[in-house]
Amino acid sequence: MSKVIIVGGGIAGLTAGIYAQKYGFESEIFEKNAHAGGECTGWTRNGFHIDNCLHWLTGTDKKSSLYRLWEDVGVLGNGIETVKFDSFYTSHFDGKKAVLWRDKERTRKELRKLGRSDGKVIDEFIKAVTALEKLQLPADKPMDMMSVIEKMKLMMSMSGAFRYVKKYGNMSLKEYVGQFQSPLLKQFFTDYMNGSFNVLSLMLSYATFTSGNGDIPKGGSLAMSRRMEEKYISLGGVVHTNAPVERVNIDGTKATGITLKNGEVIRGDHVICTCDTDVTFGKLLDRKYIPKQLEESYKKLKCHSAFQAAFSVDDECKFIQGTEIFPCREITVGRSVFDRMSVRSYRYEPKFSPVGKAVLQAYFTQNEDDYEYWKELYETDKKAYEDKKRELAEEIILGISAQYQQINGTIEILDVWTPYTYTKWTGAYKGAYMGFLYSPKAHEQKHISGKILDNVYIATQWQQISGGLPCAAVEGKFAVQRIEKVGK
Numbered sequence: 482m483s484k485v486i487i488v489g490g491g492i493a494g495l496t497a498g499i500y501a502q503k504y505g506f507e508s509e510i511f512e513k514n515a516h517a518g519g520e521c522t523g524w525t526r527n528g529f530h531i532d533n534c535l536h537w538l539t540g541t542d543k544k545s546s547l548y549r550l551w552e553d554v555g556v557l558g559n560g561i562e563t564v565k566f567d568s569f570y571t572s573h574f575d576g577k578k579a580v581l582w583r584d585k586e587r588t589r590k591e592l593r594k595l596g597r598s599d600g601k602v603i604d605e606f607i608k609a610v611t612a613l614e615k616l617q618l619p620a621d622k623p624m625d626m627m628s629v630i631e632k633m634k635l636m637m638s639m640s641g642a643f644r645y646v647k648k649y650g651n652m653s654l655k656e657y658v659g660q661f662q663s664p665l666l667k668q669f670f671t672d673y674m675n676g677s678f679n680v681l682s683l684m685l686s687y688a689t690f691t692s693g694n695g696d697i698p699k700g701g702s703l704a705m706s707r708r709m710e711e712k713y714i715s716l717g718g719v720v721h722t723n724a725p726v727e728r729v730n731i732d733g734t735k736a737t738g739i740t741l742k743n744g745e746v747i748r749g750d751h752v753i754c755t756c757d758t759d760v761t762f763g764k765l766l767d768r769k770y771i772p773k774q775l776e777e778s779y780k781k782l783k784c785h786s787a788f789q790a791a792f793s794v795d796d797e798c799k800f801i802q803g804t805e806i807f808p809c810r811e812i813t814v815g816r817s818v819f820d821r822m823s824v825r826s827y828r829y830e831p832k833f834s835p836v837g838k839a840v841l842q843a844y845f846t847q848n849e850d851d852y853e854y855w856k857e858l859y860e861t862d863k864k865a866y867e868d869k870k871r872e873l874a875e876e877i878i879l880g881i882s883a884q885y886q887q888i889n890g891t892i893e894i895l896d897v898w899t900p901y902t903y904t905k906w907t908g909a910y911k912g913a914y915m916g917f918l919y920s921p922k923a924h925e926q927k928h929i930s931g932k933i934l935d936n937v938y939i940a941t942q943w944q945q946i947s948g949g950l951p952c953a954a955v956e957g958k959f960a961v962q963r964i965e966k967v968g969k
């Protein structure tokens with residue numbers, strides 16, 4: 482039986498491990514952190530649980546091929562419930578509000594009332610979202626392993642969506658909102674994703690939500706990655722935690738195995754690198770092995786991350802529906818200035834907080850400049866870094882208290898983290914946890930297949946521009962299918 486070594490125990494690594502076991506390989510995962518899960522994680526502070534990742538999981542629709550994958554790896558199915566929100570997000574504007582509801586007709590009607598001269602643009606938005614509901618991420622096998630008939634079937638099933646993919650993949654949200662007359666709607670459509678994203682990223686996320694294909698598995702991110710780890714172990718896989726890998730050992734065009742940071746050499750027949758590609762190329766493997774397309778993307782494309790803070794509230798916060806965005810006093814986070822803030826309530830998971838209380842998380846998008854700010858501050862003066870985090874969290878409390886006066890005086894800081902936290906935690910390039918920013922420029926980038934050397938593969942969200950959990954998982958599965966194809 483040949484042996485597969487998997488570097489990294491995030492969602493890509495755990496998925497690769499589960500399929501390696503299912504396909505009859507012997508496999509071991511080596512993870513640098515104390516537990517598996519990577520960016521799909523959560524942690525507890527003062528009896529409250531902070532969920533780091535899941536805002537939606539694409540693939541909760543039982544008819545999708547992605548659902549079958551999530552079922553295979555223990556994320557969905559088997560009685561695991563999902564949380565279904567009524568709204569994708571809500572924006573507040575001094576007394577008025579706009580909402581992207583699960584019910585598209587309700588969204589259309591309400592937005593039309595807010596933007597009386599914008600009916601045409603709103604109708605086209607809903608039409609595009611409806612067409613994009615058909616778009617599916619292929620999860621059964623990689624495109625290059627599909628027969629012509631399989632490819633045709635796939636294309637036919639999504640045919641109505643392509644004109645919108647082309648049109649809105651190449652248009653930024655900043656350009657898009659120029660079509661609206663209503664200043665309120667201009668703001669609304671750049672509130673959740675800022676103007677540098679393409680329109681498709683917003684439409685597609687909303688379409689995933691409206692079609693019931695983007696709900697949240699009960700228990701949240703940590704529970705999700707734990708179930709995957711348990712599944713992997715139950716199939717005979719071995720997870721080594723606190724086991725940072727130093728390099729992949731290469732002999733000619735083949736890998737012989739890996740060397741851990743503690744000097745231990747592990748031999749194997751195949752190696753799948755599932756960590757951030759910035760770690761893989763330059764640290765685990767010589768940079769010369771980087772796929773050309775990925776190298777180009779690093780040069781051409783931008784990344785984004787976030788500054789986040791979690792708070793406990795002495796109230797259930799029933800008046801906050803999922804993610805809400807509202808005006809606030811001007812606040813500089815990193816090097817960017819904001820006059821609106823985004824807050825998410827986690828009361829949909831009663832186990833995340835003691836009875837009668839809630840966790841709120843505030844989120845500010847950060848660009849590469851902001852990342853450099855946090856990195857520099859951390860590396861030059863750790864105390865100043867911590868002080869800045871606290872100062873911002875206190876300012877956020879003022880903002881939340883002004884918006885929801887009923888909880889004024891009951892909000893406490895639980896934790897604050899920056900884009901640089903993700904670099905420290907997983908090695909994330911520029912703190913980016915969704916791959917490259919899905920901008921008009923990024924839209925043209927093609928899928929990176931993942932075979933690096935004869936028996937070395939990558940499996941990571943960075944192979945597909947939209948990034949996220951589904952990309953990480955399908956690439957984990959595809960890497961094993963490629964190994965299986967060339968023979969055990």
Ligand SMILES: Cc1cc2nc3c(=O)[nH]c(=O)nc-3n(C[C@H](O)[C@H](O)[C@H](O)COP(=O)(O)OP(=O)(O)OC[C@H]3O[C@@H](n4cnc5c(N)ncnc54)[C@H](O)[C@@H]3O)c2cc1C
Binds near residue numbers: 511538787915941948
């Ligand atoms: C705030 C936030 C919100 C998000 N929301 C969503 C969402 O709603 N929906 C969605 O689909 N996605 C979301 N994501 C993105 C999602 O979490 C990621 O796309 C996914 O978890 C990436 O998985 P991965 O396995 O490719 O990478 P990672 O999670 O980075 O896993 C790589 C693993 O490799 C390990 N590693 C690194 N270097 C080494 C080494 N030298 N040796 C051994 N191990 C190493 C790391 O510690 C890590 O565990 C969100 C992420 C964040 C942070």
